[in-house]
Amino acid sequence: MSNRSIRWLLNELPGLVSDGVLDDAAADRLRERYPEPSSLSGSRLAIIICAVFGALLIGSGVILLIAHNWEHLGRPARTAIALLPLLISQGLAGWVLVRRGESTAWREGTATLLALALAAAIAIVDQTYHRGGDLEDFFWRLSLMLAPLPWLLNSSSSAIIFLASLTWWAIGAKSDRLEVIWLWPLALAVVPHVVTVMRAERRGLRAANLQWACAVFLCIAAGLGLEWRVPGLWILVYTGLFALMIAVGTAIRRDEDGLWRRPFEVVGVAGSVVLWLILSFDEPWKNIGWQHIHNDERFHQAASFFDVVLAVGLPLAALGAVALTLDRKRHPLQMAWVSSVPLVAVLWPWVASGNTLDAKFVAAVAFNLLLFGVGIATIASGIRNQNLGTVNLGMVVVALLVVVRFFDAEIGFVAKGLAFIVVGIGFLVANLVLARRLRSAEGETP
Amino acid sequence: MTGKTLRLVIFVVLAVIQLAVAADAIIRSELALRSGEVFRFKLQPVDPVDAFRGRYVALRFAVEKAPVAEGVPPLHQQEIFVPLVVDADGFAAFGPADLQPPASGAFLLLRSGFDHLDDNGDRVVSLILPFQRYYMTEELAKEVDRSLWRRGRRPAWVTVRIRNGAGVIEDLFIDGMPVREWLSTGGPDVIPADATDGSSE
Numbered sequence: 073m074s075n076r077s078i079r080w081l082l083n084e085l086p087g088l089v090s091d092g093v094l095d096d097a098a099a100d101r102l103r104e105r106y107p108e109p110s111s112l113s114g115s116r117l118a119i120i121i122c123a124v125f126g127a128l129l130i131g132s133g134v135i136l137l138i139a140h141n142w143e144h145l146g147r148p149a150r151t152a153i154a155l156l157p158l159l160i161s162q163g164l165a166g167w168v169l170v171r172r173g174e175s176t177a178w179r180e181g182t183a184t185l186l187a188l189a190l191a192a193a194i195a196i197v198d199q200t201y202h203r204g205g206d207l208e209d210f211f212w213r214l215s216l217m218l219a220p221l222p223w224l225l226n227s228s229s230s231a232i233i234f235l236a237s238l239t240w241w242a243i244g245a246k247s248d249r250l251e252v253i254w255l256w257p258l259a260l261a262v263v264p265h266v267v268t269v270m271r272a273e274r275r276g277l278r279a280a281n282l283q284w285a286c287a288v289f290l291c292i293a294a295g296l297g298l299e300w301r302v303p304g305l306w307i308l309v310y311t312g313l314f315a316l317m318i319a320v321g322t323a324i325r326r327d328e329d330g331l332w333r334r335p336f337e338v339v340g341v342a343g344s345v346v347l348w349l350i351l352s353f354d355e356p357w358k359n360i361g362w363q364h365i366h367n368d369e370r371f372h373q374a375a376s377f378f379d380v381v382l383a384v385g386l387p388l389a390a391l392g393a394v395a396l397t398l399d400r401k402r403h404p405l406q407m408a409w410v411s412s413v414p415l416v417a418v419l420w421p422w423v424a425s426g427n428t429l430d431a432k433f434v435a436a437v438a439f440n441l442l443l444f445g446v447g448i449a450t451i452a453s454g455i456r457n458q459n460l461g462t463v464n465l466g467m468v469v470v471a472l473l474v475v476v477r478f479f480d481a482e483i484g485f486v487a488k489g490l491a492f493i494v495v496g497i498g499f500l501v502a503n504l505v506l507a508r509r510l511r512s513a514e515g516e517t518p
Numbered sequence: 519m520t521g522k523t524l525r526l527v528i529f530v531v532l533a534v535i536q537l538a539v540a541a542d543a544i545i546r547s548e549l550a551l552r553s554g555e556v557f558r559f560k561l562q563p564v565d566p567v568d569a570f571r572g573r574y575v576a577l578r579f580a581v582e583k584a585p586v587a588e589g590v591p592p593l594h595q596q597e598i599f600v601p602l603v604v605d606a607d608g609f610a611a612f613g614p615a616d617l618q619p620p621a622s623g624a625f626l627l628l629r630s631g632f633d634h635l636d637d638n639g640d641r642v643v644s645l646i647l648p649f650q651r652y653y654m655t656e657e658l659a660k661e662v663d664r665s666l667w668r669r670g671r672r673p674a675w676v677t678v679r680i681r682n683g684a685g686v687i688e689d690l691f692i693d694g695m696p697v698r699e700w701l702s703t704g705g706p707d708v709i710p711a712d713a714t715d716g717s718s719e
């Protein structure tokens with residue numbers, strides 16, 4: 073339970089006892105089960121934040137000083153400057169591993185310093201000897217040498233630096249049309265650390281930050297890692313990925329958590345809205361599938377195969393996660409948000425095989441209806457649970473759909489106008505029905 | 519072995535690898551600079567900036583393709599051996615790229631792009647040269663950029679020391695002078711009287 077919820081519960085206990093809901097013994101047992109969160113946890117967090125930011129700023133400052141290029145110092149002095157901070161931070165990290173392994177602040181601080189010292193060392197050697205290629209080549213070498221650090225020092229800051237470095241490399245390499253097949257195997261290096269943190273402190277800030285980094289990385293990596301040989305596979309990959317994020321995010325959180333502690337759900341829902349809006353046009357459905365496979369360019373065989381693995385595996389994994397972790401009665405809204413998976417499982421092969429004009433149009437209409445249906449379901453769920461955030465999310469989804477369709481040049485003005493009027497009348501009727509129900513409910517209340 | 523000891527052992531291995539990678543780059547470069555064979559590569563400089571490694575003069579080489587030796591299978595972003603020859607003007611040119619190092623003479627171990635047929639129907643391969651940047655202090659790099667802009671496109675080249683397949687840039691020359699000397703010949707606004715007009719292409 074989060075500290076905020078524990079404080080709320082402890083504040084409620086005297087009232088519950090005086091109202092006779094709980095007896096003193098039960099209240100004491102609850103106090104024993106949920107002790108007052110120590111204000112020290114806040115101080116400890118401040119110490120960790122100071123350690124990480126201290127190391128981050130010093131390391132970045134050193135890199136900027138190096139970037140000035142002190143060429144008059146000569147090669148031997150510059151080599152020493154490259155290796156000395158690396159040696160010192162390695163020594164410090166070794167000492168922390170042996171003597172201060174229990175201190176999160178020490179581990180996070182030294183891991184950040186070591187990561188930046190390594191970046192500085194590579195940079196200064198490159199600079200001194202005019203070595204190294206583009207920036208992505210620099211990040212590739214840095215990523216390789218950072219990979220074991222998150223697990224070794226149990227450090228989330230180095231995991232985040234590692235993922236950022238890996239992403240930077242992949243973006244650069246992909247834009248230069250280089251192969252990025254090693255993105256996924258290398259990214260697996262953070263998994264042991266993620267498992268450790270999720271086991272030890274699932275509700276903590278470290279776990280939340282780490283999940284944010286992983287969620288954002290997965291979103292970018294899913295697109296970058298694709299070889300794009302079979303057009304349209306990205307639809308399956310991203311639909312599966314976002315649904316999987318929503319299912320897993322729902323499974324690992326508890327209801328009282330705020331948005332910052334639910335990164336997978338937030339990224340999954342936001343990503344789904346953007347993806348569905350894109351798929352509500354017929355353009356992305358054009359020329360997809362095996363019949364349009366690119367054969368005139370050279371592709372990496374293993375990477376092309378891995379695209380198919382992702383396109384099939386991610387939707388299946390999402391369905392598996394939904395079946396295993398979501399409860400239809402407890403999570404009706406989440407079930408609605410992952411309904412895109414069965415929808416694309418039917419639409420994609422159909423559009424890809426027939427590829428008639430109608431199929432594309434039907435797919436686009438289906439995603440319009442999905443956005444509208446899920447938007448309304450979200451609003452309804454928010455009203456039922458009196459959750460303003462959920463109501464607003466539903467309204468944003470419907471509003472975005474309306475804006476996109478209003479400016480959609482491919483639909484005639486008359487058809488658009490009539491559709492808008494019909495939907496508007498639907499809202500007014502709903503308003504009338506709800507108002508009547510409310511009045512009759514108030515009339516029944518004594 | 520306890521978890522802590524295992525972590526410590528792996529950490530020491532990682533630390534040694536991190537140091538070894540840096541040291542390997544330093545040693546190879548020093549050996550090439552001290553005992554490597556010198557080649558001149560024609561180029562056309564421009565000046566961008568790298569947030570991590572500072573300002574540099576980006577090197578665009580006049581020739582970044584090599585012919586492919588007979589019998590070499592299709593090349594796809596892989597390591598290749600490219601012999602170096604000197605052309606009639608005294609600049610470096612690439613011999614036929616192969617998967618084996620040449621029996622004699624200087625060569626570069628490079629990463630290839632894809633091989634394809636050129637306009638004459640000959641099989642050539644694009645090369646990814648490891649020396650693409652000449653790092654300078656902030657002020658000097660900007661001055662080179664400004665001078666080149668004012669003086670127009672000048673003949674430029676780098677000298678590269680090559681040893682055992684590795685090449686390290688030794689110096690950047692513009693108008694036949696080392697770049698720092700060239701800058702001291704009058705700054706950005708003055709065109710040296712003895713400079714001949716020409717293109718680096």
